[in-house]
Amino acid sequence: MAKRIVLHIGARKTGTTYLQHGLRTRRRELGSAGARYPTSIGLFRLLENHELPLLAALRQLSHPWMNSGDHMNYDAIWSRIRRDIDCTNGTVILSAEALASLDSKAIADVPQVLGCEHIRVVITRRDLGRVLPSTWQQHVRNGYSTGYEPYLESISHQRAFLDLPGTAHQDTDANFWASFAPGPLVRRWQEISDDIALVTVPRAPGRPEELWERFWAALDLPGPAAPPPEASVTPNHHRGLPAGPAYLLCETMRDLQRRGVDIQKRRKIALRLGRKMLARPTGKKLRLPVPETWRNLVQAWAEHDRDGVEGSRVYGDLSDLQPQHSPDISDEVLASEITRAAAVAFRRERWYV
Amino acid sequence: MATRIVLHIGPRKTGSTFLQQTLTALAPVLLEHDVLYPTRMAGADRYNHVAAVFSVEEARAGRRGAWSGTSQAPLANLVRQIDAFPGVVVLSAEAAGGLQSSAARALLTRLPGVPVHAIACLRALPAIFISSWTQHVANGHRTSLERYVKMRIHQREASPPPDHEARWDEGHDYTFWRSYYYPGLVRRWASLVDSFSVITVPPSTSDKGVLWSRFRDALESDAVPNVLPALPDHAGNSQMTMAEVEVLRAINREAAKAKLARKRIKLGTRDLSRNAWMAREDRGPRVILPETHLELVSSWGRQDASELSQMHVNVIGDLDDLLEVPDSQYPKPRASDVASAAGAAVAWAVIQGPFDPAWRQRVQRRISRWRRRISRWRRRISRWGRG
Numbered sequence: 151m152a153k154r155i156v157l158h159i160g161a162r163k164t165g166t167t168y169l170q171h172g173l174r175t176r177r178r179e180l181g182s183a184g185a186r187y188p189t190s191i192g193l194f195r196l197l198e199n200h201e202l203p204l205l206a207a208l209r210q211l212s213h214p215w216m217n218s219g220d221h222m223n224y225d226a227i228w229s230r231i232r233r234d235i236d237c238t239n240g241t242v243i244l245s246a247e248a249l250a251s252l253d254s255k256a257i258a259d260v261p262q263v264l265g266c267e268h269i270r271v272v273i274t275r276r277d278l279g280r281v282l283p284s285t286w287q288q289h290v291r292n293g294y295s296t297g298y299e300p301y302l303e304s305i306s307h308q309r310a311f312l313d314l315p316g317t318a319h320q321d322t323d324a325n326f327w328a329s330f331a332p333g334p335l336v337r338r339w340q341e342i343s344d345d346i347a348l349v350t351v352p353r354a355p356g357r358p359e360e361l362w363e364r365f366w367a368a369l370d371l372p373g374p375a376a377p378p379p380e381a382s383v384t385p386n387h388h389r390g391l392p393a394g395p396a397y398l399l400c401e402t403m404r405d406l407q408r409r410g411v412d413i414q415k416r417r418k419i420a421l422r423l424g425r426k427m428l429a430r431p432t433g434k435k436l437r438l439p440v441p442e443t444w445r446n447l448v449q450a451w452a453e454h455d456r457d458g459v460e461g462s463r464v465y466g467d468l469s470d471l472q473p474q475h476s477p478d479i480s481d482e483v484l485a486s487e488i489t490r491a492a493a494v495a496f497r498r499e500r501w502y503v
Numbered sequence: 504m505a506t507r508i509v510l511h512i513g514p515r516k517t518g519s520t521f522l523q524q525t526l527t528a529l530a531p532v533l534l535e536h537d538v539l540y541p542t543r544m545a546g547a548d549r550y551n552h553v554a555a556v557f558s559v560e561e562a563r564a565g566r567r568g569a570w571s572g573t574s575q576a577p578l579a580n581l582v583r584q585i586d587a588f589p590g591v592v593v594l595s596a597e598a599a600g601g602l603q604s605s606a607a608r609a610l611l612t613r614l615p616g617v618p619v620h621a622i623a624c625l626r627a628l629p630a631i632f633i634s635s636w637t638q639h640v641a642n643g644h645r646t647s648l649e650r651y652v653k654m655r656i657h658q659r660e661a662s663p664p665p666d667h668e669a670r671w672d673e674g675h676d677y678t679f680w681r682s683y684y685y686p687g688l689v690r691r692w693a694s695l696v697d698s699f700s701v702i703t704v705p706p707s708t709s710d711k712g713v714l715w716s717r718f719r720d721a722l723e724s725d726a727v728p729n730v731l732p733a734l735p736d737h738a739g740n741s742q743m744t745m746a747e748v749e750v751l752r753a754i755n756r757e758a759a760k761a762k763l764a765r766k767r768i769k770l771g772t773r774d775l776s777r778n779a780w781m782a783r784e785d786r787g788p789r790v791i792l793p794e795t796h797l798e799l800v801s802s803w804g805r806q807d808a809s810e811l812s813q814m815h816v817n818v819i820g821d822l823d824d825l826l827e828v829p830d831s832q833y834p835k836p837r838a839s840d841v842a843s844a845a846g847a848a849v850a851w852a853v854i855q856g857p858f859d860p861a862w863r864q865r866v867q868r869r870i871s872r873w874r875r876r877i878s879r880w881r882r883r884i885s886r887w888g889r890g
Contacts, residue, residue: 397838401846402853405779409854419853484838489750492845493757499852500771 152235152242154268156369160247161329163284164274165351165361170199170245172362172378183371184240191227201246203228207263208256215248250329254338261342269343272368276351278448279473283438287396291424293417295404302444333458350466353474368465393438393479394487395427426498432490437476448473505585505592508619513597514682516634517624517704518714523551523595528732536726537590545576555581556596559610585615601678604691618697622721625685626704627827628804633790637743643765645756652796686810703820706827717819746787746840747780750848770859779851787840791829801828
């Protein structure tokens with residue numbers, strides 16, 4: 151039986167893919183530190199992370215990341231992970247960014263599902279200036295057609311219900327703050343553990359290894375571990391879309407919706423198009439900034455959230471969570487980025503042309 | 504043999520597609536009144552006779568159809584129909600307006616020796632510049648509006664009168680000014696045909712029925728109904744907005760980078776405007792001439808209209824229609840307009856799939872033809888084996 155479980159709960163868009171990649175590639179260092187990151191689920195089958203098996207084990211079947219019928223498969227995978235936990239005589243690390251959006255009721259089942267009382271919860275946090283554009287482009291890549299500003303308006307509206315008890319946290323798109331408001335998030339997880347670690351994602355431009363070092367410190371394992379190798383750290387489906395392709399994808403989804411294409415099909419198309427556009431990037435690859443009219447409000451949210459992390463141990467610097475905005479993009483440049491992205495997507499879809 | 508030929512020579516971008524589709528819809532009614540508008544040539548349905556004109560032009564210039572890919576069959580077939588019909592024959596080929604004198608003469612020589620009445624439609628020059636540029640991009644080019652306009656302006660300024668007409672008539676690259684320098688167009692065609700009329704195209708805001716009514720007057724035939732028949736949605740070529748043309752230019756640029764032929768690019772983007780963009784509610788600002796060139800182009804329009812008014816030509820409509828000047832504010836497409844047009848284009852491409860349906864059909868036909876051949880050979884071989 152594992153003596154301790156370190157549960158990394160995200161949130162999404164906070165370097166989780168990079169960290170999970172690090173955990174997978176630094177298996178030897180973990181072993182010598184008496185820890186394990188269970189990823190093997192059969193001959194030649196490896197897990198990237200544990201979110202879907204954990205969601206299945208917690209019976210979070212209506213979670214948007216779960217497809218209907220998936221849980222049967224993931225139940226079996228979870229049994230295998232659970233066997234690993236039971237056989238390990240040290241620390242087991244699990245990483246599941248979807249867990250940040252769970253509500254208190256689901257969180258209460260976590261110790262029983264993990265079969266371990268001593269759980270350290272690690273939360274990774276990134277500043278809102280980078281998280282908001284990133285979650286919007288992910289929202290669009292999930293097949294939705296909400297424009298950037300309406301998306302921000304919806305998030306602003308959700309903020310009003312931040313502290314209401316009993317708010318459902320299943321829908322990651324409908325409840326942004328379930329994952330990204332640190333105060334309520336820490337309070338929800340404190341109900342099952344008093345060992346909460348908060349890792350801040352360093353500000354850009356910084357050393358890429360810095361996040362890894364902070365995360366390793368938060369794991370509370372002996373000795374240092376080298377950062378993950380540089381090459382192919384982030385696969386295409388986890389890389390953020392630049393501004394032009396993100397706007398293009400949003401409008402493509404809107405048009406497909408107008409033509410009666412359902413959300414499941416749109417999601418597949420969006421994933422395919424996103425991959426194609428990232429595989430052949432064009433233009434200046436400009437990052438999407440938070441619109442200027444929103445910056446004061448975002449700043450106010452960040453200041454409010456800064457006060458809500460008492461009771462957690464912070465790895466990094468809380469000043470990293472001050473919103474950091476990408477440079478503004480003029481309308482003309484954005485239009486040109488969109489047309490370039492459209493030409494690539496059009497040609498890739500209709501390659502006869 | 505026909506008693507008279509009425510030849511509509513366009514030029515392009517002056518409502519020709521709309522007029523041709525109207526004539527096609529009315530063809531059965533016209534036939535009852537001894538007026539033939541041929542809609543079937545060399546085994547194919549056609550709503551105009553451009554292929555026949557191209558075949559003359561390309562045979563004369565020794566080029567094999569860059570666009571039409573035609574043989575001499577459409578023209579020969581057309582001549583046979585004219586020979587066999589005992590009434591008035593109406594032909595419409597907007598490409599004829601841009602023909603050099605020698606090519607126009609060659610065309611007329613190939614037609615049966617009956618009186619020919621030619622009709623040209625004239626439209627305000629600023630509108631022609633815009634429409635011509637959007638067509639240029641729709642044909643697979645990547646030229647920006649600014650560059651295109653400058654190119655046309657240079658062609659006109661580089662050939663001052665009185666030599667310009669002769670120069671434009673000689674050079675192959677001067678189709679634009681052969682078509683849209685209206686006094687020259689009238690002089691060239693009036694000298695070749697028995698009678699000639701010009702129609703002025705009413706301003707873009709007018710009812711389409713006005714243009715048809717003028718065309719009907721120019722046909723000088725009571726058989727032609729004055730009421731417009733029911734036409735398919737988007738009859739005529741649709742005008743693209745600035746954002747849409749910019750997206751199309753980017754697609755053309757990308758396709759050209761892959762060294763694709765323009766014909767193939769055009770085939771691939773065909774129907775994009777009609778099926779992806781027309782149905783949208785807010786399509787953004789229309790294309791208009793950059794302010795820096797508007798005054799010059801409008802002044803040429805005024806000069807040409809004034810020159811026309813002094814010529815002895817039958818004008819149907821109002822020469823003031825040629826003085827129409829669009830809004831002078833040059834619209835920069837907003838990023839949101841471009842995103843909307845680009846998204847609609849990509850969505851259409853996703854739905855349409857990688858191939859052009861016509862191309863797919865052609866490939867399928869070829870495959871089945873080869874299958875039939877192979878099975879025929881098999882049968883022969885097995886017979887030969889038995890025998």
